[in-house]
Each structure stands twice: as structure tokens, then as C-alpha cells.
Amino acid sequence: MPSAATSEIVEGIVIEEGASLWGDALRRLAKNRLALFGLITLSAIAFVALITPAIAPYPYDAQDLEYGAQSPNAEHWLGTDRLGRDLLSRLMYGGRISLMVGFAATAVSLLVGVLYGAAAGYFGGRLDSFMMRIVDIMYALPFTIFVIILMVFFGKNIILLFLAIGAVEWLTMARIVRGQVRSLKEKEFVEAAVAMGLPSHTILTRHLIPNALGPIIVYATLTIPNVMLLEAFLSFLGLGVQAPMSSWGLLIREGQEQMEEFPWLLIYPSIALSLTLFSLNFLGDGLRDALDPRASKD
Amino acid sequence: MIKIIVRRLLEFVPVLFIIVTLVFFLIRLAPGGPFDRDKEVPPEVRKQLEAYYNMGVPLYQQYFDYLAGLARGDLGPSFKNASYSVNEMIGMSFPNSLELGFYAMCVAVTLGLLAGISASLKPNSLRDYVPMSLAMVGICVPSFVLGPLLVLVFSLHFDLLPVAGWNTPASKVLPSLTLGAMYAAYIARLSRGGMLEVLSNDFIRTARAKGLSETRVVLRHALRGGIAPVVSFLGPATAGILSGSFVVETIFQVPGLGRQFVESAFNRDYTLVMGTVLFFAALILFFNLLVDLIHTWLDPRLRNA
Numbered sequence: 286m287p288s289a290a291t292s293e294i295v296e297g298i299v300i301e302e303g304a305s306l307w308g309d310a311l312r313r314l315a316k317n318r319l320a321l322f323g324l325i326t327l328s329a330i331a332f333v334a335l336i337t338p339a340i341a342p343y344p345y346d347a348q349d350l351e352y353g354a355q356s357p358n359a360e361h362w363l364g365t366d367r368l369g370r371d372l373l374s375r376l377m378y379g380g381r382i383s384l385m386v387g388f389a390a391t392a393v394s395l396l397v398g399v400l401y402g403a404a405a406g407y408f409g410g411r412l413d414s415f416m417m418r419i420v421d422i423m424y425a426l427p428f429t430i431f432v433i434i435l436m437v438f439f440g441k442n443i444i445l446l447f448l449a450i451g452a453v454e455w456l457t458m459a460r461i462v463r464g465q466v467r468s469l470k471e472k473e474f475v476e477a478a479v480a481m482g483l484p485s486h487t488i489l490t491r492h493l494i495p496n497a498l499g500p501i502i503v504y505a506t507l508t509i510p511n512v513m514l515l516e517a518f519l520s521f522l523g524l525g526v527q528a529p530m531s532s533w534g535l536l537i538r539e540g541q542e543q544m545e546e547f548p549w550l551l552i553y554p555s556i557a558l559s560l561t562l563f564s565l566n567f568l569g570d571g572l573r574d575a576l577d578p579r580a581s582k583d
Numbered sequence: 584m585i586k587i588i589v590r591r592l593l594e595f596v597p598v599l600f601i602i603v604t605l606v607f608f609l610i611r612l613a614p615g616g617p618f619d620r621d622k623e624v625p626p627e628v629r630k631q632l633e634a635y636y637n638m639g640v641p642l643y644q645q646y647f648d649y650l651a652g653l654a655r656g657d658l659g660p661s662f663k664n665a666s667y668s669v670n671e672m673i674g675m676s677f678p679n680s681l682e683l684g685f686y687a688m689c690v691a692v693t694l695g696l697l698a699g700i701s702a703s704l705k706p707n708s709l710r711d712y713v714p715m716s717l718a719m720v721g722i723c724v725p726s727f728v729l730g731p732l733l734v735l736v737f738s739l740h741f742d743l744l745p746v747a748g749w750n751t752p753a754s755k756v757l758p759s760l761t762l763g764a765m766y767a768a769y770i771a772r773l774s775r776g777g778m779l780e781v782l783s784n785d786f787i788r789t790a791r792a793k794g795l796s797e798t799r800v801v802l803r804h805a806l807r808g809g810i811a812p813v814v815s816f817l818g819p820a821t822a823g824i825l826s827g828s829f830v831v832e833t834i835f836q837v838p839g840l841g842r843q844f845v846e847s848a849f850n851r852d853y854t855l856v857m858g859t860v861l862f863f864a865a866l867i868l869f870f871n872l873l874v875d876l877i878h879t880w881l882d883p884r885l886r887n888a
Contacts, residue, residue, distance in 0.1 A: 422597075422598055422601070429826040429829070430826065430844070430860050430863055430864075431605075431606075433829075433844075433845065433848055434606065434609060434610060434848060434856065434860070435609070437848040437849060437851075438609065438610050438613030438848075438851070439613050510723075514725055517725065517727070518725070518727065518830065521727045521830065522829065522830070522833065522845060534727075537727060537728060537731070538727075540731070541727070541730075541731040541834065544731055544734070544735050544739070545739055548735055548739075551731050551732070551735065552732075552735075555724075555728040555731075555732060558725070558728060559723055559724045559725075559728060562723040562724075562725070563719070563723045566719070566722065566723055
């Protein structure tokens with residue numbers, strides 16, 4: 286039996302070590318009631334968005350022209366718009382699109398930002414200052430304007446929306462990752478990896494990026510609400526998602542146009558968007574406090 | 584100091600040049616043109632139009648002609664309103680946007696600083712929690728939600744203020760509040776954090792030990808350091824207020840630069856798009872510089888950097 290005992294001990298050590306950073310962070314996160322509220326609300330919204338096609342009471346473009354706009358009632362819980370489309374269904378399908386844009390565009394910005402920042406930080410020197418100078422210049426550009434121009438002149442399709450928003454949001458991520466990589470590069474374990482003759486890309490992907498994961502996750506959570514806001518903003522201006530498809534920004538725009546007669550068309554989409562943004566911000570703040578206790582609260 | 588300003592001003596040139604080039608080719612490479620209407624324009628009319636707007640010559644020639652015009656400060660004629668030049672149109676709309684932006688900034692700074700500083704003086708009390716929760720609401724509720732909701736309550740329900748427009752003082756209240764609210768929220772959070780940090784310093788204890796009144800301690804000693812984070816935020820805030828004007832001007836039908844830009848893009852008014860983009864970019868660069876200078880003035884340690 287001695288071998289079993291040894292492996293138990295070894296396992297015990299491994300588990301303890303593996304749990305220390307993330308376990309600690311989880312414990313801190315669980316204590317933060319606002320962050321937990323955000324996590325739970327967000328999971329619920331995401332779950333509803335996932336199974337929307339199965340549970341939505343009506344299709345998002347189904348019209349019931351006979352009655353026109355109805356205030357909330359037993360058949361249409363949140364009422365209908367002027368074309369008789371069920372608001373609850375449109376809200377659910379819109380949530381799918383808004384969340385999808387939020388996550389997909391964040392993924393784009395994550396990919397570009399992490400690779401760019403890691404490369405700049407790792408190779409350093411002239412290449413680094415050149416790459417970061419480009420980031421500085423791009424920061425000075427009025428990007429909202431570029432996104433608007435892109436959407437107006439190159440058609441309003443969703444793939445372009447992902448790319449345009451992702452292209453705007455990667456800059457800060459690149460800066461954060463670069464800073465992390467630069468400080469990690471000086472650590473002994475990276476020197477050891479270099480001494481072992483590992484190729485650069487292995488060092489980057491196996492050693493540097495995983496160790497910078499904390500700030501990356503935190504910033505990604507804080508990017509999602511920004512992205513969703515930008516999508517809603519574009520849809521509100523009539524440049525994002527187009528009717529009869531649905532997104533929260535588009536619904537708010539439609540609601541704003543008719544709020545005098547049918548205020549519910551404005552109120553419910555506004556609540557949905559604000560609640561999601563609240564949850565994401567709370568969760569992001571909570572994650573930051575949990576993963577990086579040194580970072581200040583503001 | 585003057586050297587720094589001149590160097591920064593010189594940096595504007597390549598940035599603006601990149602913007603001009605990018606936007607110029609971007610909008611011309613896109614499918615569709617300013618003369619595409621439902622009804623076909625007769626070829627001779629089209630030819631005259633193209634000659635008037637210098638579109639008959641090759642693209643690179645148009646580009647250099649445009650740059651030459653820029654060097655003279657001439658942004659060309661507008662495509663949609665042929666009787667106006669782009670310079671004139673910006674001249675008409677910009678004062679409205681400037682006024683709106685100014686009010687919004689006043690709302691943001693006054694409300695934000697008052698809430699943030701008062702919260703920092705009694706942390707973890709009701710005076711801290713209430714404004715800070717409101718600030719969280721301000722950050723999470725976007726302007727295109729807040730604006731219509733304010734109209735719903737104050738204009739349609741209580742009938743206190745006009746729904747839209749920009750001619751009477753009353754009509755300017757809701758747009759300014761809507762645009763400024765989010766920045767007030769950020770400023771409240773930033774100034775609370777900054778003040779809390781400064782107030783824990785030794786020199787504040789010394790000032791209190793000297794027997795100075797609390798007002799004097801806060802105003803004379805803590806404020807200058809405490810609002811430093813707010814000052815760095817003013818740069819992005821100005822840029823945000825400028826682009827936030829797209830939405831607010833659209834909601835409240837304010838005849839300003841933001842609405843003009845969105846409309847010009849929809850109309851494919853090439854020269855007006857170019858002109859407004861350039862103008863916006865120059866404004867943002869200028870305000871960033873201004874903020875950096877204020878920063879240097881407030882924090883002498885930066886002066887030699």
C-alpha cells in the first residue's frame with residue numbers, strides 16, 4: 286500500500302496548489318453579493334437566450350395585424366407593437382442577438398488584442414515601441430465615427446458588425462497583455478524555458494499568456510457590456526441589426542418612436558438592456574476584486 | 584512647456600492625414616454613390632454634377648485636389664445642399680453642439696464632484712451609498728435609454744418640459760441632463776476614490792492637527808490631489824460627450840454636428856462626411872492636449888517628463 290499513500294499525498298499537494306489562485310478568487314467572488322447577483326442574473330438571461338427558439342411564445346416576425354398594438358395582457362405578456370408582433374418574443378430573440386454580438390465581438394477583440402499585446406511585450410525593443418505607437422495613434426482616432434462610416438457605406442450585416450466592433454475594442458486589451466507579458470518575461474521560469482531552447486511561440490502560448498489570464502478575463506468581462514452598448518447604439522441609430530430581426534437597441538429605437546401611445550414598447554427593452562449591463566458590470570468589478578486584490582476599486 | 588505644446592501640435596498632422604486618407608478612400612470604394620437616386624439622373628446633368636464636385640477626374644487626382652483644398656482650409660461644397668459649403672454647414676451646426684456639450688460637461692462636473700466628494704467625507708454611510716448606487720445606475724443606463732425615459736416622465740407624464748427641440752431654455756434641460764448623466768456618474772466614482780486616497784495621507788492629518796477647519800482641509804489641501812483622476816478622465820469624457828451627441832441630438836432633434844454627421848453618412852454626402860470627421864478628430868485631439876496640459880499644471884511632478 287505504500288505507493289497508494291504516496292500518490293494520495295502527491296495528489297493532495299497538486300490539488301492544493303492548483304486551487305490556491307482560482308480557489309481563493311472563487312471564495313472572494315462568492316462573498317461579493319453584487320457580483321453573485323450579476324452572475325446569477327446573467328446566467329438566467331443567457332440560458333433563456335439559448336433556449337429561446339424552443340420557449341418563445343411566438344416567432345419574432347409573426348404579425349397579428351387584426352388588433353394592432355396591444356398593452357400587456359394574458360395572451361401577450363409584454364404587449365405587442367403596431368404590427369401586432371409579440372414584444373416578449375422579440376425581446377427574447379433580440380437578447381439572443383445582443384448577447385451573441387457581445388460575446389462574439391469580445392472574442393474577436395480578445396484574439397487580436399492578446400496576440401498583438403503578447404507579441405509586442407515579448408519581442409520588446411524597436412518592434413514593441415513601433416507596435417505600441419500604432420496603438421497610441423489608433424486611440425486618438427474617433428472610432429465611433431469609423432464604425433458608423435463602415436456600417437453605412439458597406440451595408441448593415443452582422444458579420445461586419447462583429448468585425449467593426451472587435452476592431453475598436455482590442456486596443457486596451459493589447460496594452461494590458463503587453464504590460465503583463467513584459468513583467469512576466471523577467472521571471473526565472475521564462476528564463477528557464479528560454480534556456481531549454483523552447484521556441485518563442487511555445488513560450489508565449491504555454492508560459493506567458495496563461496499566467497496573464499487573470500487580467501485578461503477581468504478585462505474581457507468588462508469589454509462585453511461596452512460591446513453590447515455599441516451594438517445597441519448602432520442599432521438605435523438604424524445602422525446595426527435590421528427589422529424584422531430584433532435586437533435590444535432596435536427595440537428601444539422602435540419604442541422611443543412610439544412611446545407616447547405605447548410606452549411599454551420602450552420600458553421593457555430598456556429594462557432588459559440595463560439589467561444585463563448592470564449584471565455584467567457587477568460581475569466584472571467582482572472578478573477584478575477577486576482575481577487582482579491589489580487593483581483599486583475605481 | 585511651449586516646446587511640448589508645439590511637439591504635440593505637430594503630432595496632429597500625421598494623425599489627421601491618416602484619417603483623411605482612410606476616410607477618403609473608404610467612402611469612395613464603397614458601393615453606391617451620392618447621385619444614386621430612385622430616378623435615373625440624365626447623363627448630361629450627371630456630368631455637370633460630377634464636374635461641379637470634381638468627380639470626373641481619376642480618384643488619385645480627386646484625392647490630391649481635396650488635400651490642396653484642405654491646405655487652403657476649404658472643405659468643398661456639400662453634396663446634399665449644393666448651395667452651402669461644408670465650412671458653412673459646420674459653422675451653423677457646431678455652435679449648437681458646443682453649447683450642448685458645455686451644459687452636459689457642467690452637469691457632469693458639478694453633480695459628479697459634489698456627489699463624489701461628499702461621499703468620500705463620510706464613507707460607508709448613507710451619504711456614501713445613495714449617491715454611489717445612483718452612479719452605478721448612471722453608468723449602466725445608456726443615454727438612448729435614459730433620454731426617452733426622461734421624456735416619458737417629464738414631458739409626457741408631467742408635461743413640464745418640451746419633448747424635443749433646441750430653441751427655448753426649457754428645451755435644453757433634458758438633452759444636457761441626458762448627455763451629462765453618465766459622465767457625472769463616472770466623475771462621482773473617480774473623485775470619491777481619489778479623495779479617499781488623499782484624505783488618508785499624513786499631510787491631511789497634519790493639517791487637521793494644526794486645527795484647520797474641515798472645509799479648509801478639504802478645499803485647500805485634499806481637493807487638488809483628490810480630483811487628479813477626474814482630470815485624466817476629462818479627455819475621454821470630452822471625446823465621449825462629442826460622440827454621445829450623435830444619439831442625444833437624434834433623440835431631441837438638436838440641429839448640431841452629431842446629427843449632421845449621421846445624416847450626411849446616410850445621404851452619402853462625401854464632402855460633408857469628410858468635413859465632419861476631420862472636424863471631430865481635430866476637436867478630440869485638441870481636447871486631449873488641453874487635458875494633458877491641465878494635468879501638468881495640477882501635478883508638478885509631470886512637468887519634467
